[in-house]
Amino acid sequence: MSTSASPLSLQHPDHLGRVHFEWTADRFQHAIEFGAERIACRIGADGAAWPDSPPIQQLSIESIEGREVALGVGCAGTSHWSLSVEPTADGFRFDWACRVKETPQQLGTRYDGAAAIEIVPDDQSTVVVDDGSKRIQPSGPIASVGTFRWCYTVRAAS
Numbered sequence: 696m697s698t699s700a701s702p703l704s705l706q707h708p709d710h711l712g713r714v715h716f717e718w719t720a721d722r723f724q725h726a727i728e729f730g731a732e733r734i735a736c737r738i739g740a741d742g743a744a745w746p747d748s749p750p751i752q753q754l755s756i757e758s759i760e761g762r763e764v765a766l767g768v769g770c771a772g773t774s775h776w777s778l779s780v781e782p783t784a785d786g787f788r789f790d791w792a793c794r795v796k797e798t799p800q801q802l803g804t805r806y807d808g809a810a811a812i813e814i815v816p817d818d819q820s821t822v823v824v825d826d827g828s829k830r831i832q833p834s835g836p837i838a839s840v841g842t843f844r845w846c847y848t849v850r851a852a853s
Contacts, residue, residue: 701718702715702717702718703716703723703755703756703765704716704756705763705764705780705782705787706763707782707786707787708762708763709782711785711851712727712728712729712787712851713727714726714727714780714787715727715728716751716754716765716767720738720741721741721750721752722750722752722769723751723752723754723767723769724736724748726808727787729812729850729851730851732808732811733812734807734808734812734849735808736748736804736806737805737806737807737828738750742771744771744772744773744774744800745772745774745799745800745801745802746771747801747805747830748803748804748805749769749778749804750769750770750776751767751768751769751776751778752767752770753767753768753769754766754767754778762781762782763782764779764781765778765779765780765781766778767779772797773795773796774795774796774799775794776791777791777792777793783850785850786848786851787848787850788846788847788848789848789849791804791844791845791846792842792843792844794841795840795841795842795843796840798837798838798839798840799843801832801837802832802837802843802845803823803831803845804830804831804845805828805829805830806828806829806830806831807827807828810852811851811852812849812850812851812852813849813850813852813853814829814831814847814848814849815847815848815849815850816847817846817847817848818834819833819834819844819846820832820833820834820845820847821833821834822847831845833845
């Protein structure tokens with residue numbers, strides 16, 4: 696696991712793009728690149744209990760079944776987040792989870808950036824567009840405690 700200032704990158708095995716992680720303040724921030732197109736997550740303020748994007752503080756690139764994947768964990772307030780990122784045929788699949796002990800003010804991952812990158816949520820997630828950004832969050836109500844999950848694929852727009 697890494698909490699160093701050294702950047703980490705998950706390269707697509709077919710050289711379609713990469714997910715670049717960089718240590719910023721107290722967590723990793725990530726950006727997704729396909730050629731010249733790039734979107735970056737919005738990490739929010741240091742110390743916020745409910746940041747704009749999950750606070751990943753430990754991150755590693757691992758080989759699982761011959762494929763490289765990014766695995767991360769972090770915490771803020773009384774909540775704990777986890778992340779896995781894996782290459783797909785045409786991009787990257789992100790799988791986030793958050794274990795909460797109190798009703799969240801917000802959950803999800805927020806991106807600023809290029810319209811030429813497509814975010815496709817799975818059945819348990821939704822995309823909300825506001826203030827020039829896209830937020831991927833769990834579908835349904837977030838009015839309880841427990842574990843919430845949101846997943847999506849990011850790929851170059853066709």
